[in-house]
Amino acid sequence: MQLMVESSQLAPAFNSPPLSNVDVNLFESTIRILGGLLSTYHLTGDQLFLEKAKDIGSRLMPAFKTPSKIPYSDVNIGKGTAHPPRWTSDSTLAEVTSIQLEFRELSRLTQEPHYQVRTQGGLVHKLPGKHDGLVPMFINTNSGQFTHKGVFTLGARADSYYEYLLKQWIQGGKTEDDLLEDYLQAVEGVKKHLLRQTGPSRLTFVGELSHNRFNPKMDHLVCFLPGTLALGAHNGLPGDHMDLALQLMETCHQMYAQMETGLSPEIAHFNLQARDGRDPADRHNLLRPETVESLFYMYRFTKDTKYRDWGWDILQSFNKYTKVQRSHRPDMESFFLGETLKYLYLLFSDDMELLSLDKYVFNTEAHPLPIWPSPPK
Template sequence: MPTGPPLKMTHNEQQKAIIAAFKHAWQAYKEYAWGKDELKSVSHRSSTWFNLGLTLVDSLDTMWLMGLTEEFNEARNWVAHSMVIAQTKDVNLFETTIRVLGGLLSAYHLTKDNMFLEKASDLGDRLLHAFGTSSNIPFSDVNLYTLKPHAPKWGPDSSVSEVTSIQLEFRDLTQLTGTKKYQEAVDKVMETVQAQARSHNLVPQFINAQTGRLSSGTLTLGSRADSYYEYLLKQWLQSGKTEDKFRNWYLDSVQGIQEVLLSHSEPNKLTFIGEKRGRFSPKMDHLVCFIGGVLALGAHHGLPSSHLELGKELTYTCWQMYERMATGLSPEIVYFNTSPDKTDDITVKANDRHNLLRPETVESFFVLYRLTKDQRYREWGWKIFQAFEKYTKLPNGGYTSINNVQDTQNPGYRDKMESFFLGETLKYFFLLFCDDDTVLSLDEWVFNTEAHPLPIWTK
């Protein structure tokens, strides 16, 4: 397996600025929220979600890649000596898997420090109790001490994306430990989903853990369905392209997306992916912007070249979601105009104008730049990074989500720095400007949906 790049590498000017941004965010986290899940960056307080040091663990591989040895070692020591996994705390299976389990596994692969693998194995064993159902579909939550799982408090169903976007991490744990139970559990989830009839090979947003049945509902690549499609491709890649069922399921789903959800705006014919529940809706979450990079990655690994072109078109649309806003930052959700008499392609509703420091567009920029070397992706990425610096950076408190990307005078601070800003967004910025393609080569590594690199299996 690849051991990853060295801690030290030559950084260009853009990377130096991105490292400075990370250090600014990290210093605020260290001062006001050390060991806690997230920083409340305006009020200089911390917030607790799972009490597992989300921001710290999410940031381990970012610091290692950036060569921040002192910061990495401080975080490593917290994980070794202060992280308590066996606590009476209900955690979300999906979020804990992609952020914490993924972060620990990635840190192990990059450093070969057995402490990270020991922690990952302990956490994986406890999370596995969420799978204690007759349906093979896990409950959404599990207590890390009592090991009792349960459905979410808001209803009986689990999100489809949540139960189908934990596979890379548990399969990797099986590869590392030789213990089959991890991979067997998540493989059964995929088989259960695939055995059911689905419109155009697309999935709805919800599935019942008791019955294992998919709901009828909205077809979307946005919230609660998004990373299902990502992990179809990436499980095939993770296997070293040996488990062709994942490739076939992925190709079928891309065909369904093109048949049902793909459309173009007016007057400029921006390619976008909408939603459908009965009628088609031209609504697109920023979360959907992952798909450009995924399509390009599939084409790079031998899937149809038309996927690369579609990925480019969709990523250009995501860039327009930034470029057309006053702050240069994308809103959480946009609606595309499809009537020929319209003059603006994009409409933003008042409740959707916020920006949460999300990574998906920069992620697609990174993949497309790595595969095409088209400088426009770096140019667009740099503009977005500068917009983050201008409108979300706080002098003494890291970075913050904002309420209104259309208001340059009063964007409105939301008092929250998401863990994924350090774990994903800044990491993808850093990699976008990396001049060495061997650093996390896309032929040797696959990124989980929280941007944690895991190695592609070799025979």
């Protein structure tokens, strides 16, 4: 991949005055800014991007100055202070366990171990409150313990925890047994507690569990799972992971195909009884990447062109229903450019080795990072 912009063109923005009194979210800044800088450094070899990665990484470190080492959600990158949200002392599971790929890579490149030690995901490995590998959605920054126990989802606030278990294991050369153990247990927990099928169409979906009560609700965010399962199977994990990936990929496709616009709702409720179909809950589409992300993985591993066809249908629906000259909502989520369009580009590329999945692991914002032990530049 050849980047069409030179780093010198970006220098004015990087050389702007020092930041002061600016609060940023630790998780979002890590996956977007730190991950993006590290990825660009590897793709260009330009030292500038590593220097800026180290700068933002250092600015984010105050988040880890908590009694439990579970990080706060927000950091003032000018003042060097951090704090939880105004309404709680909890952090979400995804926020604290989906920053490791980036900080581990920063530590490896700079040879400064404190970046990795302070952000290691092992903090939750042995915590009580898990349910057959499934993990509660919130964790307290003071006690370091799970809160809101008994509620389990692979959707918002939890999704990338499961993704990063597998991807850290791959990133590190498949040597960290705790990560693999937690991932395998989680997949079994999903199959045991969250997996159901609809009525006549027999679509397989992943619901939610609240104090042993099943809710047939599936966020679009959960459509990351087919791609993650396929990635695991590609790296030697059990074959039934791929079987499940194929089933869930069909469901995520149907979440688009069965809608009048060809665009998935943000949330779908599935029917467990004889009546077929599913009812959309949040009737809007945010141009999220999860389904096209999984289509990319499925096409890479199976070479079945139907996954390209499904991706093309989604792109056509984006063009028809969301491309506007003057929007009713005057903003666009950054993940549409950073993830959705990137995965579509890779899906349609004829170069199957472009950003090879045997050489790179993608962070949860679609920034490719090298699989170790590739030596740092």
